[in-house]
Amino acid sequence: xxxxxxxxxxxxxxxxxxxxxxxxxxxxxxxxxxxxxxxxxxxxxxxxxxxxxxxxxxxxxxxxxxxxxxxxxxxxxxxxxxxxxxxxxxxxxxxxxxxxxxxxxxxxxxxxxxxxxxxxxxxxxxxxxxxxxxxxxxxxxxxxxxxxxxxxxxxxxxxxxxxxxxxxxxxxxxxxxxxxxxxxxxxxxxxxxxxxxxxxxxxxxxxxxxxxxxxxxxxxxxxxxxxxxxxxxxxxxxxxxxxxxxxxxxxxxxxxxxxxxxxxxxxxxxxxxxxxxxxxxxxxxxxx
Amino acid sequence: xxxxxxxxxxxxxxxxxxxxxxxxxxxxxxxxxxxxxxxxxxxxxxxxxxxxxxxxxxxxxxxxxxxxxxxxxxxxxxxxxxxxxxxxxxxxxxxxxxxxxxxxxxxxxxxxxxxxxxxxxxxxxxxxxxxxxxxxxxxxxxxxxxxxxxxxxxxxxxxxxxxxxxxxxxxxxxxxxxxxxxxxxxxxxxxxxxxxxxxxxxxxxxxxxxxxxxxxxxxxxxxxxxxxxxxxxxxxxxxxxxxxxxxxxxxxxxxxxxxxxxxxxxxxxxxxxxxxxxxxxxxxxxxx
Numbered sequence: 001x002x003x004x005x006x007x008x009x010x011x012x013x014x015x016x017x018x019x020x021x022x023x024x025x026x027x028x029x030x031x032x033x034x035x036x037x038x039x040x041x042x043x044x045x046x047x048x049x050x051x052x053x054x055x056x057x058x059x060x061x062x063x064x065x066x067x068x069x070x071x072x073x074x075x076x077x078x079x080x081x082x083x084x085x086x087x088x089x090x091x092x093x094x095x096x097x098x099x100x101x102x103x104x105x106x107x108x109x110x111x112x113x114x115x116x117x118x119x120x121x122x123x124x125x126x127x128x129x130x131x132x133x134x135x136x137x138x139x140x141x142x143x144x145x146x147x148x149x150x151x152x153x154x155x156x157x158x159x160x161x162x163x164x165x166x167x168x169x170x171x172x173x174x175x176x177x178x179x180x181x182x183x184x185x186x187x188x189x190x191x192x193x194x195x196x197x198x199x200x201x202x203x204x205x206x207x208x209x210x211x212x213x214x215x216x217x218x219x220x221x222x223x224x225x226x227x228x229x230x231x232x233x234x235x236x237x238x239x240x241x242x243x244x245x246x247x248x249x250x251x252x253x254x255x256x257x258x259x260x261x262x263x264x265x266x267x268x269x270x271x272x273x274x275x276x277x278x279x280x281x282x283x284x285x286x287x288x
Numbered sequence: 289x290x291x292x293x294x295x296x297x298x299x300x301x302x303x304x305x306x307x308x309x310x311x312x313x314x315x316x317x318x319x320x321x322x323x324x325x326x327x328x329x330x331x332x333x334x335x336x337x338x339x340x341x342x343x344x345x346x347x348x349x350x351x352x353x354x355x356x357x358x359x360x361x362x363x364x365x366x367x368x369x370x371x372x373x374x375x376x377x378x379x380x381x382x383x384x385x386x387x388x389x390x391x392x393x394x395x396x397x398x399x400x401x402x403x404x405x406x407x408x409x410x411x412x413x414x415x416x417x418x419x420x421x422x423x424x425x426x427x428x429x430x431x432x433x434x435x436x437x438x439x440x441x442x443x444x445x446x447x448x449x450x451x452x453x454x455x456x457x458x459x460x461x462x463x464x465x466x467x468x469x470x471x472x473x474x475x476x477x478x479x480x481x482x483x484x485x486x487x488x489x490x491x492x493x494x495x496x497x498x499x500x501x502x503x504x505x506x507x508x509x510x511x512x513x514x515x516x517x518x519x520x521x522x523x524x525x526x527x528x529x530x531x532x533x534x535x536x537x538x539x540x541x542x543x544x545x546x547x548x549x550x551x552x553x554x555x556x557x558x559x560x561x562x563x564x565x566x567x568x569x570x571x572x573x574x575x576x
Contacts, residue, residue: 018404027562029471030325032575037318037372038396041408049575053562080403084325100403108326108390115368115388116306120329136556143463150435175431178466182557183317268424269470274315274341287320287337 017046019071019079023064023094025086028053033288034104035082047080061090065097072098086122135185135286142181142188142285149189150174158189158210162282165190166207166254167217168198168246169237170227172264172272176217179269184277185285198249203257215276216254216261221247223265305334307359307367311352311382313374316341322392323370335368349378353385360386374410423473423574430469430476430573437477438462446477446498450570453478454495454542455505456486456534457525458515460552460560464505467557472565473573486537491545503564504542504549509535511553 020039022031028051039047052064072078079099085091086105094101109120148154149161151174158164163180165173165188173190180186197204207214219227221243228238236242254261262275277284308327310319316339327335340352360366367387373379374393382389397408436442437449439462446452451468453461453476461478468474485492495502507515509531516526524530542549550563565572 016404016406027556027558029558029562029576030321033318033321034392034396036575038393038400041374041393041397041410042400042404042406043409044406045404049572051565051572051575053566078403080400086329100399102396102399104322105326107395108322109329111388111390112326112330112368115366116304116330116333118304118330118332121331122329139557140463143466147435147438147462174435175428175470178431179470182463182467182470269427270315270317274317277339278341284337284339287324287339288317 016044017048018077019048019050019075021064021068021079021081021099022049022051023055023081023083023085024051024053025055025084025090026053028084031082031084031104034084035080035102038082038102055085055090058089058093061085061093065093068094069098088122138185138285139182142185143178145187145189146174146177146181150177151190151192158207158213160187161189161210161213162187163215163276163280164188164207164210164213165217166193166214166250166259167219167261168193168224168250170224170231171217171219171250172269173217175269176264176272176276179273180276183273183286183288186277186282193246193250193253195246198246198253201249201253201256203253211257211259214257214259215280216250216259217272218247218251218254218261218263220263220265304332305336306365307336307338307363309352309356309367309369309387310337310339311343311369312339312341312372313343313378314341314372316372319370319372319392322372323368323390326370343373343378346377346381349373349381353381356382357386376410426473426573427470430473431466433475433477434462434465434469438465439478439480446495446501448475449477449498449501450475451503451564451568452476452495452498452501453505454481454502454538454547455507455549456481456512456538458512458519459505459507459538460557461505463557464552464560464564467561468564471561471574471576474565474570481534481538481541483534486534486541489537489541489544491541499545499547502545502547503568504538504547505560506535506539506542506549506551508551508553 020035022028022035024031032051055061055064068079068081081094081097081099081101083091083094083101083103084105091103113120145160163186165176167173169192177188177190180188191207224243225238225240232238260279262272264272308323310316310323312319320339343349343352356367356369369382369385369387369389371379371382371389372392379391401408433448451474453464455461457480465476465478468476479495512531512535513526513528520526548567550560552560
């Protein structure tokens, strides 16, 4: 057994806290995404996160550096700076800031330039800007499509669909369709399985001609009850019996018609979307 | 004048093409975001992009490396590999692949570890997984909110809204609300300005009590006509006169009531969202 005196002598571990700046000459989306993926590797730290987008002048850069230095002084530890700044003159002030400067562009642009044997354009903010109007329109078209074909809103005309998600109410179809549209420009419709269709067990007539495009979503009964209860606290909709019947019938239908399906209980919308694209081979029209 | 003979002697420049792999032990979203932000700096190159998510075993890694080496042989140039693989044993095979290996985690995790004085967890796929159920539920709640309060679908109960986007039909309200919800967990409603409200010129009664939450979207007439024509090719809806009247009236209303607004013509949804968050100071509940 440990010596209790020794144990008492150590203070309780205090959750360490650090301020993080995401700096960018554009939206800050790339900086946030990259920074966040690194920060999640340090679970025991708390991070106070500040995004500073649209840094487009040396004055603005100098102002933000002043803010970073002030945080360093007041907190006694230097902040972490995730940067996707492209232009050298805007990056320079940050390299001398009182912070750990993690510079995504400078780090990888040089080896890429050497490999491709061509100078990068060093143009500000190309990643999430409106540089490729074709790709952008595709995303918006796909988003409008997802909204129009949500929840079986329009049925019977799924020719344009890349994929049709099928499942019971609140199994995750709508957010997944929207994410597929906004991130990848994929045209995703969804069709909710109604009670009579589940009782019948046959593939509903409106989706039957599009069997190759169907992908099923299922979810564990306890989680579905929880989600449905938030929507309608009382009644059959969220009852154990109803939820179990619907899910069992839906999964039986998926198996009967060899519709691939995924359990959404413990996975995020990003993971569902990636799983669908990976297993169907549907082409991404754009990338996030 | 140039010598025509000399000009003919040079062959037309051929668009260089390179295959790019985004490899990940999870969704591949971070890897794609990183890669895309760098690739957009090389405009004259074409990139054939392949995402390989869910690499969770040495066998799988070795298989993908085989695929990369085959591409290198058949194309005569080595592919570029953007990796967000976290675990050393899965990364190792790629380091020896016939490709330019750009290793996001190895590059940035070490300086972060030294700075924070703590070992990273090296856990697979934390960035876009369901690790923070609170944050995840917020995003889904916000997405459902955006859908319910889209296009003035429900009005008069905007207490929960962080922001209410106001503008004429097809000015970009819906995609922006959805993006704010899915990426940042921000509760965004939107209210379309109807013709009689625009003629009247006064702030509509249902949104007047929430003036602090209003943010306007406008767009240039030519672009709006183009967008509306795709929806309804004929009729007043997309006519020059109608579009001009609506936009002029909407902007006059924004000015009269000091509602901040942004022109969405040349900017992406990400840029509109970033601009709104940056200028209002609305807190991001989650980050992409």
